[in-house]
Amino acid sequence: MRRHLPSLSALQCFEASARHLSFTRAAKELHITQSAVSRQIRALESQLGIQLFERKSQGLRLSANGTAYLAAIRAALDRMEAATLQLLANQGTAGFLNIAVLPTFGTRWLIPRLPSFRAKAPDITVNILTKLDVFDLEAENVDIAITYGEDPWPDAVMYPLMGEFIAPVCSPELLKNHPLKSPTDLRNQTLLQLATRPGAWKAWFDGIGLSGASGFRGPTFEHFIMVVQAAIAGLGVAVVPLFLVSDELASGKLVMPFDRPVRSPDRYYMVCPEGKQDSYRVKQFRSWLSEQAEQFERSGR
Secondary structure, eight states: OOOOOOOHHHHHHHHHHHHHTOHHHHHHHHTSOHHHHHHHHHHHHHHHTSOOEEEETTEEEEOHHHHHHHHHHHHHHHHHHHHHHHHHHTTTOOOEEEEEEOHHHIIIIIHHHHHHHHHHOTTOEEEEEEOSSOOOTTTTTOSEEEEESOOOOTTEEEEEEEOOEEEEEBOHHHHHHSOOOSGGGGGGSOEEEETTOTTHHHHHHHHHTOOSOOOSOSOEESSHHHHHHHHHTTSOEEEEEGGGGHHHHHHTSSBOSSOOOEEOSSOEEEEEETTTTTSHHHHHHHHHHHHHHHHHHHHTO
16 A cells, blocks of 8 residues: 655655754755755645645744644654664664663663673674663664563563562761661661652562551652762662662672662563564574573572
8 A cells, every 4th residue: 555655855854944944944954955945845735735834024933733743753754864874884784683771770780791692693783772761662663672560561572581689778978877777777767769669668678577667758869870879978778779789889889788688579571572572683682681681690690
């Protein structure tokens, strides 16, 4: 079936004109004449039967329909450009794999291990995407996502990856000035909260059998690195996955006031869109990642 699509030239002219709110500046960017841009826009509006721009004496202005259309067209052009650059980067072999991860997990656990995957599969180029909220696997062309928690993913297959241990950490100075002899002493301390793990303190209190302790008080930080830096700065005590602060514990920037780690109630998962799980590149990475996770579980690091 033939697609009902305007020409790419017309869409490029529309996006550039909307960005600059000027046919002249769009023409300069696209290396064509101003009249050529104007003709492309008129042809596009005629094809759509919709006015995209309001021509005022002061200059151009997007119509309401033009504003809505711009958001979708810009996203589509960005995806086409990214796909083209990926293809060129791989000399046409299309040997790339898009992996979506949480920022801290990607930085502190996955990326340091990637050299061994490159040695195993040098023909596959791994691209890393990160964000805190849910990935749109199809729109962002994700081959594998590594996520925390068993939230449902429509049209995707989930593979259990690994667990983690959590425990409170704080700065040595805080511990020196406010000795914490038992977990009950935390009632007089500021509990640092991580927005993406709102139940972390409760999970640790429940894990050690401490009832009646409130795990939801204290300032909240959006990113993991922020809550870690707040703990290092002595702003309070944070409960975190221990493998993600191994460097800070080894250097002495953070200490564990209690040697009572608790296995987190949730796990990390690999998520793969249906239809991609049997591709060569996905199977290679999934096999390697499973091995890495098993080694981590056995060694604890």
